[in-house]
Amino acid sequence: MNMSDFIVQTKQLTKTYKGKIAVDQVNLQIQKGQIYGFLGSNGAGKTTTIRMLLGLIQPTDGEVHIFGKNLKKDKLSILRKIGSLVEYPSYYGHLNAIENLETIRRIIDVPKSRIDEVLSIVQLTADAKRPVKGYSLGMKQRLGIAAALLGSPELLVLDEPTNGLDPSGILEIRELIKSLPQQYGITVLVSSHLLSEVEQMATNVGIIQHGRMLFQDSIETLVQQAKQHIMLSVSEPERAAATLNAAGIRTNLESEGLLHCSYVPDTKIASAVHLLVHDGHDIYRITEKRESLEDIFLAMTREGGF
């Protein structure tokens, strides 16, 4: 794939703090129109990576290319097309929402009408004239997103945008993020430590642990990693397990007398059922159990990769 096809591409991006590695040779790749979920537990290196993408901290090694340009050389022209919300919302508590956005507008020099537009996108118009220090966390977060959208960015970088929000706030922000690529053609990089959250909005996912990228692909590919298991409930589990194992179908006897076969194709299940019926077993129940993304994620972060 050509380099210019990527909106964001890092090459061996590395950051060390006093000899301790925070981000380790990360090759992040985001294409236009994606909602890229950047997933990792707290302290995995997400925020450090994002800060490097925004030029807030200097990489120890490696390169950042955004919009096909090198961040080191074209920092200002790149930043002009990025909106960001890093870690927790930044605001001036003594100013109201309009004044807060105006402090940014005066620097990025966009029309004043943008302030009303972004306030209505994040539904803060009604509270726009109250001092921000009286806002709830969710409102501050939405103001942060409004600030990020002010310059009509092509790339939106949101670091843990739903942190500390209540369920309805999370839903609101999630729906907002999901609408951005379709409505405004914005590419989104959104980080989170919650898989369920990324799963519900991202098209692509990158998983980082101890500063290393463990997985980077589409959500579908990640879901395909989820392995299938078949659980069988039969009349004589012990004898049935022996029968199936003798026939070459690996079966474990679980607690409560359930039989557990891993990764079995459909044809093998058919022959297993045939075998058991033929052998005089009563089959009460056959259930399929898929590994959840949570399981994959936990397995991945536990092992440090596949």
Next chain:
Amino acid sequence: MLTRAFASDWLKLRHTWIVALVIFGPAGVIGLQAVNWGLRYDYLTDRYAGMLWETLLKDVHFLSVPALLLGITLVASMLAGMEHQHGSWKQTLALPIRRRTVYMSKWLVCQTLMLLACILLMTGMLLLGYLLGFGGNIPWDSLLARSFYPWLTAGPILALQLWLSISTANQTIPLSIGIVLSIMSLSAAGMPDWMPLKWPLLMKDSISTELSIALGVSTGLLVLLFSIIHFTRKDVS
């Protein structure tokens, strides 16, 4: 770009105590001298007859220097504090603007506020002299010098306080240092000539006023230069 950053920083002063401080500082200095001269009017006008204006200006100057340094300390800390308080540095520095412009703008705002305070101080001195009935024989040279030379020669202190306030989120250190410096300036007359604290006093006996100003402005710009270099290389957390 600098004008846009300045306009942005200027907007942030709204609803803060910073503007009040710029007004109350000079008002306080003038107020104290009004009490001093009001209470001892007969004694002072008798003793300093013929040099009333000059004596009043000297008295105001004696208080205005520590007040100026204290003002610099507080304003620099408040300007930086509002950026530290809710993590605004990361937001500002991720905007398409050079870091040196961001820093220069803060410095310029601080300098402008201090200049405004000095203009108010000058107005206050004129008003007080007029109310005390000192007449129209105003020593303009001395008035302008005592109003604005301390501002010019306090450049190094302003640059230092701004750098201290901006480079650390904890404002205890810059505030402590600034307050100690303000108190020390009361006895700066006895300090060696190379001490920046002595320059705003405009002591004509040791180094010339012109030299004080030249030293103050150049050292101030030098400290500003170093702090900008530090700021542009710093990692923002």
